[in-house]
Amino acid sequence: MYKLWVSTYKEFLLLIRDIGGLAILFIMPLVLLITITLIQNNTFKTLKDSKIPILLVDNDQGSVSEQINNGLTSTNAFEVIKKSSEQEAKELVFKGVYQLAIVIPENLSLDLELKVTENVDGILAKFGLEEELDSNVPKAVKKKEVRLYFDPATQQSFKSSVKNGIDKVISGIEIQSIYKAFEAQLTEESSEEPIFATDSFISFKEIVPESAQNAIPNASQHNIPAWALFAIFFIILPLSINMVKEKSQGTFVRLRTNPVSYATVLGGKTIVYLGVCLTQFILMLLVGLYLFPIISLPEIDVTGKLPMLLVVASFAGLAAIGLGLLLGTVFKTHEQSAPFGATLVVILAALGGVWVPVFAMPNFMQVLSNVSPMNWGLNAFYDVFLRNVGFVEIIPEITLLFLFFIITTTIAILYNEKKNAV
Amino acid sequence: MITINQLSKKYKGAENYAVSNIDLVIDDQEIFGLLGPNGAGKTTLISMLSSLIKPTEGSFSINELTYKKDKNKLKQIIGIVPQEYALYPSLTAYENLLYLGSMYGLKGSKLKSLIKKHIEILGLTDFLDKKILHFSGGMKRRVNLIGSILHEPKYLFLDEPTVGVDVQSKNVIINHLKQLNANGTTIIYTSHHLNEAEHFCTRVGIIDHGKLVCKGRPSELILQQDGARNLEEVFIAQTGKELRDYV
Numbered sequence: 001m002y003k004l005w006v007s008t009y010k011e012f013l014l015l016i017r018d019i020g021g022l023a024i025l026f027i028m029p030l031v032l033l034i035t036i037t038l039i040q041n042n043t044f045k046t047l048k049d050s051k052i053p054i055l056l057v058d059n060d061q062g063s064v065s066e067q068i069n070n071g072l073t074s075t076n077a078f079e080v081i082k083k084s085s086e087q088e089a090k091e092l093v094f095k096g097v098y099q100l101a102i103v104i105p106e107n108l109s110l111d112l113e114l115k116v117t118e119n120v121d122g123i124l125a126k127f128g129l130e131e132e133l134d135s136n137v138p139k140a141v142k143k144k145e146v147r148l149y150f151d152p153a154t155q156q157s158f159k160s161s162v163k164n165g166i167d168k169v170i171s172g173i174e175i176q177s178i179y180k181a182f183e184a185q186l187t188e189e190s191s192e193e194p195i196f197a198t199d200s201f202i203s204f205k206e207i208v209p210e211s212a213q214n215a216i217p218n219a220s221q222h223n224i225p226a227w228a229l230f231a232i233f234f235i236i237l238p239l240s241i242n243m244v245k246e247k248s249q250g251t252f253v254r255l256r257t258n259p260v261s262y263a264t265v266l267g268g269k270t271i272v273y274l275g276v277c278l279t280q281f282i283l284m285l286l287v288g289l290y291l292f293p294i295i296s297l298p299e300i301d302v303t304g305k306l307p308m309l310l311v312v313a314s315f316a317g318l319a320a321i322g323l324g325l326l327l328g329t330v331f332k333t334h335e336q337s338a339p340f341g342a343t344l345v346v347i348l349a350a351l352g353g354v355w356v357p358v359f360a361m362p363n364f365m366q367v368l369s370n371v372s373p374m375n376w377g378l379n380a381f382y383d384v385f386l387r388n389v390g391f392v393e394i395i396p397e398i399t400l401l402f403l404f405f406i407i408t409t410t411i412a413i414l415y416n417e418k419k420n421a422v
Numbered sequence: 423m424i425t426i427n428q429l430s431k432k433y434k435g436a437e438n439y440a441v442s443n444i445d446l447v448i449d450d451q452e453i454f455g456l457l458g459p460n461g462a463g464k465t466t467l468i469s470m471l472s473s474l475i476k477p478t479e480g481s482f483s484i485n486e487l488t489y490k491k492d493k494n495k496l497k498q499i500i501g502i503v504p505q506e507y508a509l510y511p512s513l514t515a516y517e518n519l520l521y522l523g524s525m526y527g528l529k530g531s532k533l534k535s536l537i538k539k540h541i542e543i544l545g546l547t548d549f550l551d552k553k554i555l556h557f558s559g560g561m562k563r564r565v566n567l568i569g570s571i572l573h574e575p576k577y578l579f580l581d582e583p584t585v586g587v588d589v590q591s592k593n594v595i596i597n598h599l600k601q602l603n604a605n606g607t608t609i610i611y612t613s614h615h616l617n618e619a620e621h622f623c624t625r626v627g628i629i630d631h632g633k634l635v636c637k638g639r640p641s642e643l644i645l646q647q648d649g650a651r652n653l654e655e656v657f658i659a660q661t662g663k664e665l666r667d668y669v
Contacts, residue, residue, distance in 0.1 A: 006524035009512070017512035019555075250506025254569070257472050258525040260499040420474075 003260050007268025014242070015272055021238055029231030029280055030287055034295070037223040041297055051079040055089040055101035058082060062109025064173055066241065067148075068102070070170035084145075093149040094386040100154070100162060103147040112177055115141040219300045220288050224382030226354045228284045229374055232255065232277045232316050233345045236324040239273050240337040243328025262416045266409060270321050277317030285309070308384045308391060315401040316377035322408030323373075329412040348374045376400045423449040423576065423612070424471070429480035430632075431466050440466040442632040443480070448625075450576075453599070453609040455623035457616065457653075459475050459661050463632040464612040465505065465581055471610065472502040472579050484577055498526065501575030505561045508569070511555035515546060515565045518554060519572065526573035532571070540568040543598055560591030567595060571602060578602065580611035584618065596622055620653040630661045 016022065038047065056072070072078050081098075083089045089101035118141065128160045146166070150159055168350060246252040288300035324341070331337040349355065351365070352374025357367055369375045380397035383389045426446040432439045441463040448454045456464045467473045471482060473489050473496070481488070487496045509518045516537065523533045541547055544564040554562060567583060580599070584592045596618065603609050613619050619626055620640045627637035636643060640653050645658040 001523060002529060003527070006521055008516070010510070010521045012511060013513055013517060249510070250504050250508035251510060253474060253504050253506065254502070254508040254522070255525070256474060257497060257500070257502040258522070259494045259527070260525045 003264050004267045007264055008271045011268045012270040025238060025276055026283060030283060033227045033284055035228055037220055037297055040223060053079045053081055053098055055083045055098050056080045057089050057103040059106045060104045060108040064109040064112050065104045067173045068169055088151050093151050096151050098154060099151045101149040105144050108144050111141050111144055116177045116181045120185055124185055132371060220292050220300045221385055224284055224288045224300055225385050226378060228281050229316055229377045230349050230354055231280050233320045233374060235273055235277055235320045236345055237341045239324030240341050241326035242364045243332050243336055244331055244337050256420055262413050266325050273321045274317050278313055281313040305384050312380040312384060313400040318405035319373040319401040322405035326408040326412040329416050348372045350376050373401055373404045423450055426482040426485050427480055429482055430478050432478045439632045444634050450608050451606060451624055453603050453623045453625035455619040456612045456629060457619055457626050458629035462629045464629055468579050468581050468612055474509060499576040501570040501578045503567050503570045503580040503583050507566050507567055509554045512553060514551050514553050516550045519569055522569040523572040528573060536572050544594055560587040563587050563591060577608045582612055584615060615656040616657055628660050630659060635660050
């Protein structure tokens with residue numbers, strides 16, 4: 001026990017004497033958290049508060065194009081800038097000045113009205129309600145095409161989202177036109193009473209779990225667990241590099257000749273780096289609580305959750321430390337441990353659902369994500385932060401994290417025993 | 423007593439043995455010098471005796487203890503001064519020694535007084551609270567030595583303990599080692615400084631190509647070698663003049 005305490009104290013001294021390393025350990029994760037949350041929060045705001053400037057070429061100049069314009073404007077997502085030339089709009093978008101241009105074809109309003117009237121008349125005639133078809137209505141109105149130009153650098157998800165939005169606006173206009181055409185045919189001209197309720201019959205309502213009703217998750221509450229976990233796992237790098245450095249300095253050779261077990265040596269490192277993980281996590285929470293509101297980011301709510309959050313952070317930290325100890329034991333040079341460790345953390349983060357939610361991954365990757373300790377940690381954090389569950393519900397995840405620590409550390413000890421057996 | 427029987431080591435992928443069939447007995451309280459050109463097998467032999475590498479063949483015992491049976495007991499009675507400084511540069515000399523001594527179970531006032539004693543003898547009192555990274559090569563060598571003798575080992579292995587140090591540091595180190603030996607420590611050391619070994623060692627063994635080519639008191643070896651006036655001439659006669667570059 002005394003040797004463990006002294007080893008811990010030595011690790012602590014080594015850590016605090018490396019000011020640059022400390023800055024990287026504590027400041028970089030905070031910078032990462034603030035940057036990502038600002039970006040994600042801004043993306044969220046882009047869709048809600050701020051507006052994306054888009055170009056609209058209105059070759060129709062009719063009621064439909066006006067409704068499209070109104071529809072786009074009313075979403076609060078876009079600032080519509082009108083252009084008269086399709087060619088100019090196209091060039092501006094393809095140069096990346098604007099993300100999107102919408103080109104409304106000529107006579108869209110007129111042709112839509114004709115088409116709808118034609119269809120309505122046809123239907124009414126079938127029911128014997130129309131005495132005679134208007135001979136002026138052409139038999140086949142040509143289909144119309146609203147052209148969209150996207151900046152080639154625009155992401156697919158944004159394209160899909162915009163296409164869906166425009167499709168929804170146009171569908172609404174078509175439905176309204178049909179209703180109006182029926183109304184025009186079935187009511188007397190002088191009547192102002194509408195015969196149809198044209199509002200959407202089906203609406204959506206999000207049901208929030210009772211336990212989470214007071215804490216609807218915001219960008220900060222989504223980001224802090226994910227990026228805190230990412231930072232916790234980045235402990236793998238300094239830890240494994242520190243161990244490799246001991247080998248190159250010769251201190252590891254000396255330790256091997258001392259009457260001290262490898263488990264004790266690793267124990268000292270585990271205690272200190274667990275402290276680092278928890279400090280990192282607490283700093284992130286403090287940033288979420290006190291700095292985020294100052295920089296106009298949503299504040300996090302940790303009321304009643306702090307003990308459980310620290311439990312999850314501790315077990316996630318242990319899992320990360322176990323992996324770091326294993327890499328530090330196996331690798332011989334800094335050149336091996338640093339790139340491998342960094343890449344491994346990024347892979348584990350991707351698999352764990354830090355960047356893309358697990359449900360959105362291909363089936364194979366979803367199965368694979370189950371073996372990422374970051375996935376277990378992230379689920380445990382979301383359980384506590386967003387799903388407001390009790391301690392019992394997080395036991396499976398923290399057990400997996402602890403088992404991961406035990407297994408990786410045991411492999412490290414066995415590997416060292418085998419490699420250095422005399 | 424250290425008893426070595428047919429001890430051999432062949433590294434993975436190597437064509438030749440680094441150490442081949444060494445038989446040697448080193449009595450208690452001897453100062454035994456392992457001499458040899460670069461790549462002769464000195465460090466490999468001392469590393470096997472220090473439990474750092476596993477022998478391929480043969481066996482050895484130290485004070486009738488073996489690593490297989492009495493690993494921790496054995497580690498407690500030996501001290502190893504590695505060729506590298508093997509110190510934490512960002513820690514002070516005191517912090518390094520406190521840690522290294524604690525790993526042998528030393529603690530409290532006993533450990534502190536041992537550190538103070540050795541630090542004073544080796545002339546480092548004024549630098550106890552300075553970080554190792556600011557130390558000169560000679561100062562690091564001296565701290566390196568103290569880190570291995572705090573627990574007062576019965577057997578001390580030193581791998582080139584005076585390499586790269588000035589004459590003053592070398593004298594302080596050698597005198598301290600002589601004092602330790604006088605107090606009962608058996609010393610086994612490797613060196614390229616043949617003049618130093620001639621005067622310091624009670625016996626020497628010359629190793630070449632992994633084999634022990636001769637052993638004995640320096641004065642006896644000089645007498646036995648035709649025309650040799652000192653240990654260096656014995657060494658040249660036994661190992662030749664060709665360069666020993668190896669990778």
